[in-house]
Amino acid sequence: MTNQFATTICCIGAGYVGGPTCSIIADKCHDVLVYIVDIDQTRIDQWNSDKLPIYEPGLDDIVKRRRGLNLFFTTDVDTAINKSDIIFVSVNTPTKKSGIGAGMAADLKYIESATRRLAQVAQSSKIVVEKSTVPCKTAESMRAILESNSKPGLRFDILSNPEFLAEGTAIQDLLNPDRVLIGSLQTPEGKKAQATLADLYARWVPREKIITMNLWSSELSKLAANAMLAQRISSVNALSALCEATGADIDEVAYAVGKDTRIGSKFLKASVGFGGSCFQKDILNLVYLCESLNLHEAADYWRQVITINEYQKKRFIQRIVKSLFNTVTNKSIAILGFAFKKNTGDTRESAAISLIKYLIEEQAQVHIYDPKVEEEQIFFDLIEPGVYSNENQVLHKVKKLVKVHKDAYSATLNTDALVVCTEWDEFTNLDYQKIYNQMRKPAFVFDGRLILNSDKLRKIGFNVEVIGKVAGPVTVEN
Ligand SMILES: NC(=O)c1ccc[n+]([C@@H]2O[C@H](COP(=O)([O-])OP(=O)(O)OC[C@H]3O[C@@H](n4cnc5c(N)ncnc54)[C@H](O)[C@@H]3O)[C@@H](O)[C@H]2O)c1
Numbered sequence: 189m190t191n192q193f194a195t196t197i198c199c200i201g202a203g204y205v206g207g208p209t210c211s212i213i214a215d216k217c218h219d220v221l222v223y224i225v226d227i228d229q230t231r232i233d234q235w236n237s238d239k240l241p242i243y244e245p246g247l248d249d250i251v252k253r254r255r256g257l258n259l260f261f262t263t264d265v266d267t268a269i270n271k272s273d274i275i276f277v278s279v280n281t282p283t284k285k286s287g288i289g290a291g292m293a294a295d296l297k298y299i300e301s302a303t304r305r306l307a308q309v310a311q312s313s314k315i316v317v318e319k320s321t322v323p324c325k326t327a328e329s330m331r332a333i334l335e336s337n338s339k340p341g342l343r344f345d346i347l348s349n350p351e352f353l354a355e356g357t358a359i360q361d362l363l364n365p366d367r368v369l370i371g372s373l374q375t376p377e378g379k380k381a382q383a384t385l386a387d388l389y390a391r392w393v394p395r396e397k398i399i400t401m402n403l404w405s406s407e408l409s410k411l412a413a414n415a416m417l418a419q420r421i422s423s424v425n426a427l428s429a430l431c432e433a434t435g436a437d438i439d440e441v442a443y444a445v446g447k448d449t450r451i452g453s454k455f456l457k458a459s460v461g462f463g464g465s466c467f468q469k470d471i472l473n474l475v476y477l478c479e480s481l482n483l484h485e486a487a488d489y490w491r492q493v494i495t496i497n498e499y500q501k502k503r504f505i506q507r508i509v510k511s512l513f514n515t516v517t518n519k520s521i522a523i524l525g526f527a528f529k530k531n532t533g534d535t536r537e538s539a540a541i542s543l544i545k546y547l548i549e550e551q552a553q554v555h556i557y558d559p560k561v562e563e564e565q566i567f568f569d570l571i572e573p574g575v576y577s578n579e580n581q582v583l584h585k586v587k588k589l590v591k592v593h594k595d596a597y598s599a600t601l602n603t604d605a606l607v608v609c610t611e612w613d614e615f616t617n618l619d620y621q622k623i624y625n626q627m628r629k630p631a632f633v634f635d636g637r638l639i640l641n642s643d644k645l646r647k648i649g650f651n652v653e654v655i656g657k658v659a660g661p662v663t664v665e666n
């Protein structure tokens with residue numbers, strides 16, 4: 189089968205990045221054979237089924253169009269590696285949980301095991317593309333592992349090609365990226381490999397958007413981009429605290445600030461705090477890098493981005509409790525949205541999780557609705573199997589206090605408050621009069637995403653609390 193294709197690619201890691209990224213390559217380059225491999229059989233079975241393991245607008249059509257033609261999902265990692273000329277390594281790089289650098293450094297064990305496997309089974313030279321987000325100089329470690337464990341005479345050219353897609357818009361981001369970054373060693377062989385990957389992307393990305401540079405700059409650019417994006421959110425969230433204290437309105441302030449073309453209007457939406465699998469992990473990774481290079485002031489600067497994010501989540505919880513007459517015990521609270529942002533079913537580091545855990549701790553009844561997150565995932569995130577020594581107690585408590593609903597009306601029935609945690613479009617179009625009628629009184633709305641029409645809700649009778657805004661005019665005493 190391989191012979192009819194110009195190139196064969198293997199992507200190690202069939203996750204949020206490997207799946208969409210390499211499906212797009214298969215869709216854009218019909219003469220390229222693409223294997224997406226994983227050690228997780230369930231995940232691969234899902235990729236081969238009608239219900240893909242991740243929800244991403246537009247992804248289903250692409251996978252269904254190419255699967256079985258030039259796109260294959262398999263757990264047969266070794267065969268796929270051997271048939272391929274280019275290997276993308278797109279495995280997870282979570283924050284380390286124990287050992288040196290615990291809580292900060294990226295855990296590179298999955299990168300290392302994928303690299304070792306590659307070294308062991310490769311029968312021919314390969315271009316190896318580091319797609320995962322990794323600390324600076326990881327490519328050097330990969331090279332050392334490959335060179336000392338592979339068959340003599342084989343060549344491995346390692347490229348850094350970090351991914352900048354955001355979940356929920358992954359397909360659009362991949363089809364029309366702001367840039368594609370390819371880092372390589374500045375040797376003739378490194379540059380040749382870089383040109384091969386650039387030619388592949390050039391099949392659908394304009395050449396001027398394909399940037400080439402040295403390996404270490406490319407690796408660091410990924411961490412830098414995420415740190416600067418998250419820093420904007422923490423900046424606007426820090427200002428939202430000031431708005432609540434002064435009577436300024438964070439949407440108005442962000443609008444005014446963003447009109448300055450040097451600042452720009454994107455990524456200035458105040459919120460209940462950023463979530464997702466990347467921002468916190470990558471900033472911690474950057475902080476660790478600074479610390480290990482004795483750049484303590486630089487480390488402190490970036491650490492503060494996370495401190496403000498934690499502060500924002502805590503402030504929101506405190507505001508809810510304070511508004512609900514200083515106690516949520518035995519109160520019934522509806523949570524609208526569990527994903528870390530709209531248009532994804534991903535819940536990693538979602539701000540909703542810490543909020544709900546607090547409510548459970550305080551013995552509140554919690555009713556959750558999210559359009560795309562499965563009930564099983566919600567309970568998994570709240571119970572965290574394997575983490576607590578008193579797991580049975582946690583399980584019992586969560587099962588007793590939490591109910592997952594199929595729609596927002598069912599979730600809000602007979603509740604004291606509703607809390608918007610994710611900015612799903614459908615939450616702006618709900619029949620809030622109907623919701624108000626079926627809630628206990630006084631009925632509260634806490635908008636952690638600034639997506640609802642507060643004036644309209646107040647007219648209905650709700651008490652409305654919005655991040656970065658005060659309920660009414662503030663009198664300043666002299
Ligand atoms: N999620 C995003 O939006 C995003 C965007 C840009 C970059 N990234 C980065 O991309 C990388 C992957 O992220 P993700 O969200 O796709 O992770 P993920 O957890 O969804 O997927 C990683 C997959 O790799 C598999 N895997 C681990 N070790 C393996 C091995 N040795 N052989 C085969 N498969 C193996 C896991 O089973 C898992 O299915 C991370 O470094 C992340 O920081 C993520």
Ligand SMILES: O=c1ccn([C@@H]2O[C@H](COP(=O)(O)OP(=O)(O)O[C@H]3O[C@H](CO)[C@@H](O)[C@H](O)[C@H]3O)[C@@H](O)[C@H]2O)c(=O)[nH]1
Pocket residue numbers: 321351352353354355356414417421454455456457458459460461462463464465466467528529530
């Ligand atoms: O103005 C904003 C923008 C975002 N968020 C929140 O920030 C988090 C992250 O959002 P976003 O960046 O859109 O999604 P991710 O999928 O986490 O994407 C980020 O992380 C990826 C993984 O590294 C990178 O590839 C992307 O470029 C980078 O945007 C979410 O909780 C959002 O709700 C805000 O609170 N306010």
